Amino acid sequence: MGIRVLKGGMLTTVQDLGRTGYQSQGFGVSGVMDVRSFKIANLLLDNPENEAVLEFTLIGPTLQFTSETIIAITGGDFQPVINGSPAPMYTAIYMNKGDILKFSSARTGSRGYIAFSSYLDIPVVMGSRSTNIRSSVGGFKGRKLEDGDYLGFRMKRRYLPYFLSRKLDLDEFDQEDATLRVVLGPQKSKFTKQGIETFLGSEYVVTSDFDRMGCRLEGPFIAYRDTADIISDGIAFGAIQVPSHGKPIILLSDRQTTGGYAKIAAVASVDIPKLVQRKTDHKIRFQAITVQEAQKLYLDEIREMDEFRKQIYRPCKEVLDCRLVAKRLCKLFDQ
Known part of the structure; x- marks a missing residue:
């Protein structure tokens, strides 16, 4: 059986x-x-x-x-x-x-x-x-x-x-481009103002280095103030590290438990499905939102699922x- x-x-x-x-x-x-x-x-x-x-x-x-x-x-x-x-x-x-x-x-x-x-x-x-x-x-x-x-x-x-x-019907799987809403931090102070503007204002491309551990993106260099290194701390699902090469890496399900690179932002949980359904050469942009906005999106998704259950x-x-x-x-x- x-x-x-x-x-x-x-x-x-x-x-x-x-x-x-x-x-x-x-x-x-x-x-x-x-x-x-x-x-x-x-x-x-x-x-x-x-x-x-x-x-x-x-x-x-x-x-x-x-x-x-x-x-x-x-x-x-x-x-x-x-x-x-x-x-x-x-x-x-x-x-x-x-x-x-x-x-x-x-x-x-x-x-x-x-x-x-x-x-x-x-x-x-x-x-x-x-x-x-x-x-x-x-x-x-x-x-x-x-x-x-x-x-x-x-x-x-x-x-x-x-x-x-x-x-x-889910149409978003047909889209090659995606905008991910992110909450800046927890180490955004490690990056210059221009670096944060580059991060939020640029288009990044999904590379072939994309697995259950994380998604490495290719695009403009994100400038940091002194060094990208930090004392290792915990890593959340969707955290975005920027190592010394200046390119973002979004950490996913099989991520390491701690990491020593500065994290410029974290992807809102409701947008992670959009990311993990991308393929190599698909394009990603980032949009900053507040913690409160991210929480509202999460609660809206819960209500959406409840409504979906009633409808189907x-x-x-x-x-x-x-x-x-x-x-x-x-x-x-x-x-």
Whole structure:
């Protein structure tokens, strides 16, 4: 009862919201890169918000299902097909025993997600099922998925208490340029006025040095006052370091726990999904906002998710069998 990995893809790992509370002991947080796509995937299946999913990058996996379940695919468009036929995204999909789900390279975006109604049977390590590849901790044997791996399910959940009544459309994955809202600091005083103006007024390009640890950008030199070095301190998700070469590096899920380079700003959490779905040579600009504005954006996103839940679910009088759910979903999708 689970899934067999026929092809592992470029980088497919088990992830949830991450391993929090251990950075002071040197353990990285890890977790999904695109939190928004992750939450929507679980929401579509009425899963717990932090239920583990598969995250894949640039080239998706090929999976064979050894039991019935329901899945949801979100994130970038990896052109999913089931048994050779195109599969819809952002909707619940009923999978039969023996079905093969295949992904190609990303047409839009760069990261995709699969949630499962039957829940992946992955052990919890330090409060999380996330994979930390650098430390070989968590997930499936502490590593990315490889051809021939087998992941089991924890339960036989083949029904949904709701059915989909609205399909989500995400146009931002088609965009090659993105503006990221940032909160300046905590070491903005390390940079000259001109350096900060350069940072906020210039266009930067995503380089090929872009992975789960961070995204290195190419662009105008950001001037600092004396030195970019600081006494090492903690690093938050989305923190923007500027080493002595003067080019920004945005630190992400598998970032180091501490760092000794000055941080000019941090990306607002609601804009990190826009960043992690970029590809090499895509362009990035930065826009300064206040802490209060960033907090308001975060609260607005929470309200958006609550409203989304109300819009895509409509309670049924009885619990629906998977096959009935699938038929209704197909009719809705065809409309």
